[in-house]
Amino acid sequence: MASNSFQPALPPNLDPDLAAWIQAMPKAELHIHLEGSIQPETLLELARRHGRVHELPSDDLAELRRWFVFRDFPHFVEIYLTISNLLRTPEDFALIVHACGADMAAQNIRYRELTVTPFTHTDLQQKGLTLDDLLEGLEAGRVQARRDFGVEMRWIFDIPRNVSFQGPEQRYDPGPAERTLAYALAGRDYGVIGFGLGGYEVGAPPEPFAHAFRAAKEAGLLSVPHAGETLGPESVWGALDALQADRIGHGVRAMEDPALLTVLRDRAIPLEVNLTSNICLHVYPRLAGHPFPHLDRMGLILTVNSDDPPLFNTDLCREYALLATEFGYGRADLARLARNAFQVSGAPPALKERLLAEFDRWAQQGEL
Numbered sequence: 047m048a049s050n051s052f053q054p055a056l057p058p059n060l061d062p063d064l065a066a067w068i069q070a071m072p073k074a075e076l077h078i079h080l081e082g083s084i085q086p087e088t089l090l091e092l093a094r095r096h097g098r099v100h101e102l103p104s105d106d107l108a109e110l111r112r113w114f115v116f117r118d119f120p121h122f123v124e125i126y127l128t129i130s131n132l133l134r135t136p137e138d139f140a141l142i143v144h145a146c147g148a149d150m151a152a153q154n155i156r157y158r159e160l161t162v163t164p165f166t167h168t169d170l171q172q173k174g175l176t177l178d179d180l181l182e183g184l185e186a187g188r189v190q191a192r193r194d195f196g197v198e199m200r201w202i203f204d205i206p207r208n209v210s211f212q213g214p215e216q217r218y219d220p221g222p223a224e225r226t227l228a229y230a231l232a233g234r235d236y237g238v239i240g241f242g243l244g245g246y247e248v249g250a251p252p253e254p255f256a257h258a259f260r261a262a263k264e265a266g267l268l269s270v271p272h273a274g275e276t277l278g279p280e281s282v283w284g285a286l287d288a289l290q291a292d293r294i295g296h297g298v299r300a301m302e303d304p305a306l307l308t309v310l311r312d313r314a315i316p317l318e319v320n321l322t323s324n325i326c327l328h329v330y331p332r333l334a335g336h337p338f339p340h341l342d343r344m345g346l347i348l349t350v351n352s353d354d355p356p357l358f359n360t361d362l363c364r365e366y367a368l369l370a371t372e373f374g375y376g377r378a379d380l381a382r383l384a385r386n387a388f389q390v391s392g393a394p395p396a397l398k399e400r401l402l403a404e405f406d407r408w409a410q411q412g413e414l
């Protein structure tokens with residue numbers, strides 16, 4: 047059942063018993079981008095499938111792995127675009143979703159909410175891919191992954207915020223939001239449970255997107271925008287007030303505003319935290335200065351996530367391990383955080399109940 051994909055190095059000072067315990071703990075992950083979850087070997091397979099290996103920097107897997115290692119933001123974007131451009135057919139999406147399922151099994155991730163940006167594939171990039179192609183591929187991969195690995199996936203469709211502001215005056219164009227909304231509504235029968243807003247926050251505030259989020263929420267989707275990553279508290283306030291956020295992607299820079307922290311705690315709005323991503327993208331210079339333990343002590347509901355794991359040379363098990371080695375988290379606290387992710391997920395009620403029961407059974411038997 048294990049995937050043969052490359053495993054990132056765990057922190058060298060991690061107790062091996064704790065590493066095994068983290069691996070065995072049933073986990074849920076709420077913040078991970080499908081396009082950013084692809085391993086180099088899958089990318090190579092896609093390139094071969096389409097006769098486009100020449101578009102990669104190398105056809106050697108070891109070389110590709112080195113190319114994947116995070117350097118800086120422009121390099122990250124270059125890899126992201128290369129990946130996106132090689133996702134051209136329903137079968138491509140089925141392949142990457144199935145590979146994602148194998149990775150879930152290897153890490154004992156029982157449930158994942160994957161963010162997908164349909165507008166990029168169907169509108170921005172001229173690949174001849176339709177929404178029906180995309181939904182068909184996602185669904186085929188999801189069904190195969192459930193059958194082969196017993197894992198559950200749901201989708202969050204997100205608006206790419208930066209392409210929504212056009213021209214020298216950066217005027218708001220509602221097109222990407224309206225198209226993404228239509229796609230998300232059509233996707234509800236295929237496991238779409240959330241509506242997101244992704245991309246670079248600077249110059250792309252949440253407020254103009256309120257129209258689409260209102261409609262998404264009325265249709266029963268969760269509002270899960272990215273906010274408080276590249277911008278500070280004002281972006282999180284906007285996500286709460288204008289987008290009625292049910293959870294915040296990142297949100298860690300709420301740390302800079304005590305009034306905002308109080309609101310997030312009192313309204314029980316969970317944050318989807320991505321430690322390694324925050325360091326790679328320079329939200330914080332060092333892990334030791336990350337506000338995770340402070341936000342946790344403040345009583346906010348936190349979840350642990352990996353964002354774009356192969357591109358940040360991490361995975362979910364490693365993110366939990368970092369809490370232990372950097373901040374001294376022990377088993378009881380790690381299990382509490384893991385349970386949060388099941389609890390605040392957008393899983394349908396019967397599934398959520400089943401996943402929580404499974405987690406609680408493990409916790410009762412496990413050595414907490």
Ligand SMILES: [Zn+2]
Nearest residue numbers: 079272295353
């Ligand atoms: Zn993200």
